[in-house]
Amino acid sequence: MTLQQLKYIIEIVNCGSINEAAKRLFITQPSLSNAVKELEAEIGFDLFLRTPKGITLSVDGAEFLGYARQVVEQAGLLEQRYLSKKPSRQLCSISTQHYAFAVNAFVNLIRESGSDEYEFTLRETRTHEIIEDVKNLRSEIGILYKNPFNRKVIEKLLRENRLDFHPLFTAKPHIFISSQNPLADRPYVTLEDLQDYPYLSFEQGEYNSFYFSEEILSTVYRKKSIHVSDRATLFNLLIGLNGYTISTGIVSADLNGDNIKSVPLKVEDEIQVGWIANHQIQLSMQAGAYIRELKAVIQLYGLTLSE
Numbered sequence: 016m017t018l019q020q021l022k023y024i025i026e027i028v029n030c031g032s033i034n035e036a037a038k039r040l041f042i043t044q045p046s047l048s049n050a051v052k053e054l055e056a057e058i059g060f061d062l063f064l065r066t067p068k069g070i071t072l073s074v075d076g077a078e079f080l081g082y083a084r085q086v087v088e089q090a091g092l093l094e095q096r097y098l099s100k101k102p103s104r105q106l107c108s109i110s111t112q113h114y115a116f117a118v119n120a121f122v123n124l125i126r127e128s129g130s131d132e133y134e135f136t137l138r139e140t141r142t143h144e145i146i147e148d149v150k151n152l153r154s155e156i157g158i159l160y161k162n163p164f165n166r167k168v169i170e171k172l173l174r175e176n177r178l179d180f181h182p183l184f185t186a187k188p189h190i191f192i193s194s195q196n197p198l199a200d201r202p203y204v205t206l207e208d209l210q211d212y213p214y215l216s217f218e219q220g221e222y223n224s225f226y227f228s229e230e231i232l233s234t235v236y237r238k239k240s241i242h243v244s245d246r247a248t249l250f251n252l253l254i255g256l257n258g259y260t261i262s263t264g265i266v267s268a269d270l271n272g273d274n275i276k277s278v279p280l281k282v283e284d285e286i287q288v289g290w291i292a293n294h295q296i297q298l299s300m301q302a303g304a305y306i307r308e309l310k311a312v313i314q315l316y317g318l319t320l321s322e
């Protein structure tokens with residue numbers, strides 16, 4: 016087993032494809048495939064499951080990847096300290112529901128990384144895809160929420176995919192609306208107050224189940240409803256159509272300006288936001304740093320971190 020082989024495995028996982036990894040590593044695809052097969056023969060199990068649709072890590076491969084990342088990171092630190100080599104390119108991938116605080120933390124992570132070279136990925140995506148990304152280690156961390164309505168379904172999916180949920184905070188529901196909306200100065204609003212305003216939500220593709228909705232109260236009937244795929248479009252429609260959406264109440268003036276306001280929604284519900292990860296692997300240093308940045312940003316917004 017060599018350090019180079021470990022780097023190969025990490026690059027394949029990051030790319031999700033042996034062909035793409037070979038291109039990035041500047042070697043031929045057969046050479047990379049042979050290196051993987053030699054390593055699998057040495058350790059006695061398959062690292063990847065090979066299907067007509069591509070490759071995914073096996074259960075044993077996921078555990079192996081955690082150790083491989085630690086070894087490669089420590090080797091990099093040794094080279095920096097004793098061989099005066101420049102820091103290796105940092106890699107980190109996060110999948111998240113559409114939360115401003117997740118972006119804030121990502122910005123802080125990059126600013127604090129201190130690396131001349133890095134390749135970070137932030138995917139604001141659908142709920143089911145977040146689970147799939149973390150399951151297949153396309154992302155180290157996923158950020159999503161649970162509440163009384165979706166809890167059993169989400170927890171069942173996490174168990175089946177060997178993923179752990181780590182709570183970050185619990186929030187009372189709020190609506191996001193334009194600062195020019197007639198409801199913007201209310202101390203709180205009710206569902207009745209909102210019935211004539213367009214309701215905006217993030218579409219979930221083929222997994223468009225109520226349980227995968229990024230917004231609570233997904234089963235409530237609305238006269239006017241618009242589904243969008245990205246946060247910028249949603250905020251533009253909040254302003255242009257006087258629409259509303261439901262979220263945690265954390266809105267970032269740095270990212271979204273002063274055009275969006277957060278108003279408490281008077282309902283008996285709560286939103287528990289947390290991060291998920293594969294429980295068989297050790298997080299990279301960058302992933303650990305991102306979690307610390309997440310917690311710091313959440314506290315800056317005045318929320319209490321979960322124990």
